[in-house]
Amino acid sequence: MRTTRSRLARGSAFVAVVVAASTIISATAQAVSGVSPVPAGTYLFTAKIQNDLGACSAALVDPTWVITTTNCLTSEGQPVVAGPPTRPTTVTVGRTDLTSTGGHVLSVTSLVPHPSRNVVLAQLDRPAKGVTPIALGTAATVGEQLMAAGFGRTATEWSPNQLHAGAFAVSTVAGQSLTIDGTDAATTLCKGDAGGPLVRAGSGAPQLVALHDRSWQGGCLAESETRRTATEVRVDDLGGWIAQNTRNSYVALATGGALLDTRSGVGAPAGPRTGGSTIDVQALGVGGVPATAVTAVLVDVTAIKPTTNAYLIVYPGGSTRPATSSINASAGETISTTQVVKVGPNGKLSVYSQGDSTHVRIDVHGYFTNSGGGGLVALPHTRVVDTRDGTGTTTGTIPSNGSRTVTLTGDNALPVGASNALLEVTVVGATGGGYLTASPTGGTADPSSVLDYASGITSQGVAVKLSPTGQVTFVNRGPAVHLVMTLQGYVAASPTMGADLRPTQAVQVVDTRANGGAPIKAKGGLFINLSEAIGLPPNAMDGALISITAISPTSSGFLTVEPDRLFVGTPEGGLVVTNPSVSNFTAGHLARTTMVVTKVGRDVGGPFHPQPGKIGILNASSGTVHVVVTLHGWFNEPAVAGS
Structure with a gap:
């Protein structure tokens, strides 16, 4: 089986089972020739996922996530990197006939590869409204009959536009895989079926058991091979991993808990941090945070009386340190900032210190998880x-x-x-x-x-x-x-309301000092497209979680942040301040950082619509100020009652 011939190759069509049943749960598959598509309205969770490398099949496991095999989304031998896809990728879901207009064609905004299996989660730019995700089933058993679905090649069509499904019998079950055989001589899996769902179909709702991985492709168009056995990658035991990576509702702790205090030795040996040092701090299972199913934490980061001007960077443990500071502190002062930080694969946060010597305290006030909590809603600043x-x-x-x-x-x-x-x-x-x-x-x-x-x-x-x-x-x-x-x-009071936060690695969107750049002038504006910074399609982002650092202001004042719009202003007086402050500063401050939740521009039609994903920052002072903007997460348009 483990030959190059045995894999489900990416082709002009990715995933379609070569055979269709006379009914979707029939025990006897139709012959490849004259195969019939699945009945309309069934198996709507099966998706076609496509980029410039080709197309595969997938399955919707959450309103904003599909699951497929890793090799569907990358060149052969190359790993899938977590984060935004390296090439534009779309998912068609909710339609069994690709020539119809039903369902959705959605953009993929982020990828989460499994650490040890040929499995990847792909995040959609918005929910697949009206399509019921498929739930995971229990492990398959030898002799059990399951249904395989996909949009791949058949015996007579190179790139069919119809979803097909066929019945297969389980022949072996291994630790992370299982093998299947067609229940009649015509049933097989072909190119384009990779990543499609293997489903337990009975009297209840369908259940996802595995994904199509490799096949001999016997009976497929343009294939001379006669063997029809296929290998599937199991997903029945990945419920915890899927849940941890697909939902991010916020849960506030009853009281804040200390993750780190270098004065007393909480979380690390006692003693001030010196310049250029990094410590790892346990975040999961500490301070009231659960040990599992947590994607990010909301923390209060405090720099305590540094001996010189200093800054700290807090980031996911085990990851590359971002370029943007979390907090800046002047010599002798104690000051804090709030930050949402993804938890590293090792369950830790890393804390980098730059400056002569400073104590550090980190308190956790809440966390993001798939279990309980509530969705987020960004509002106009008031x-x-x-x-x-x-x-x-x-x-x-x-x-x-x-x-x-x-x-x-x-x-x-x-x-x-x-x-x-x-x-x-x-x-x-x-x-x-x-x-x-x-x-x-x-x-x-x-x-x-x-x-x-x-x-x-x-x-x-x-x-x-x-x-x-x-x-x-x-x-x-x-x-x-x-x-x-x-x-x-x-x-919101419930995770089904509002929107779930999609935490990102800290992405520095702009630094006005870069390349000899000029500061924002008095009553001047800075306009930034946050969606483009992480490759999101237009209108995918409704709100964003950012940090803004005001650096070296020449006079006292503040910044405002709001969605892109037509600012009111005059050549003589500059832009007119209409929003409340989000970052106050005093002349002579080295740097001050603040967390901001903001709505972003959305194209709602009309001749003067805002630019999607864009925000405006106004310098409401009589002097100049440099600004660094970092994106920490985003959320889509929130769900509302009755939607």
Whole structure:
């Protein structure tokens, strides 16, 4: 079997079983000649996946994911690299007749190869609405009859436009594979069937057991071989792996947990980090984070009193260190940032330190998983709280060790039932350093910091838990300060609502300093296409999770971020500020980094539509400022009630 002849080759058509049954679950397959397509409306989960190398078959296992074999998506002998595909790839799903207009033709945005099997998950740019994914079944048994489906070659057609299926009997079951034989002399698998589903079809819903891997191709068009045995790669035991890589709903921890504190030796030996050093920190199974089925964590990263100007980079353990810093700190100050970081295959985060000497603390406040939690919804940025003028609260500073409760649902744009709010929180007027905690009002008090601030003004994107009535209580552990809050989004009450975050490796989208670049001028704008940065097709992205670092501002001010639109402005006065601040800075700051959740431009028709995937950043100051923008994740258009 293990000859070059025995593989399911990529051809002009990838995957189609050479034989069709008289009915889709018939025990007796039709002859290859005069084969009939599957009945309309059946096996809609079977997909055709295609790029410039050819076409294969696949199966929809989640509304936004299909599964196929790795060798369908790469040149022979070359591995599939996790992340965006290296060549444009499309999936046709939900139609058994490729000449029809039913179903969907979707773009592949990301690939997740299995570490040890000829299996890969391909993420779609949007859900295959109306198509029911196929669930995994139990392991096949010897002698069991299963159905194989695909869009590949038949005995008479080189590139058929119809989905075909045929019955096969299981002859052997090995650790990661099984072999099958056609149940009559005409049933076989051909070129183009690779990656297609082997299905248990009975009285209930179909179940996925394996994927087509290699075949002798006896009886296929233009083949002289007579053997019809095929080898399948098992997927019945990959449920955990599929689930871990296809859903990313957010679960907030009741209280933050420490993953790392170099002052006390939590997570690593005690002692400050020195310049150029990297430590690995366990993220799974620590601080309330489950040991499995976690794709990313939301953490508060704090640089504590560096002896010189310093920065930290936090990234997935075992991966290449990105070029963009997570947080920058001036000598002697303690300051934090919020970041969503993918967890490395080793279950760890890596922390790189640059600077003479600094202590580091990392607290985890939540994680992304396929189990429970809620979907994300990005909102237009809206100022909801300002203690300076009483917006959304009472007027006046929050004293040292004092608290302030605010309500964020109802009139303040969050729907009742939202579990978490995504906010930009700005601390104004601090005479020294301190930190804030945030807890759902009336619920479990969380003593961990959500924001460490320095003297003057500090702003940071944070995620805070809400009570059932939509309230959160902030406690100030520092000098009296004003608080200003801008709403950026929320976490829905259910994973079926909102959108699931698709975390990426940190991708630096722009650095205005690069190649001798100029800073953003006073009242000037910077326009960035986030979709193009990771190869997404137009309108695939509804919102994004980014970090923005403001560097070397020449005057005090702030930045705003919003979806691409027609900015209002004049040649004399520059662009007009209409959005609330997301990154406040003071003249002389070395660098400040903040997490931002933002909607992006979407083409909804009309003569002046925004550019899909694009955002605008406005420098609302009287001086210049350099900016670094890094993309950490994105999410598609959220599901809404009744959709």
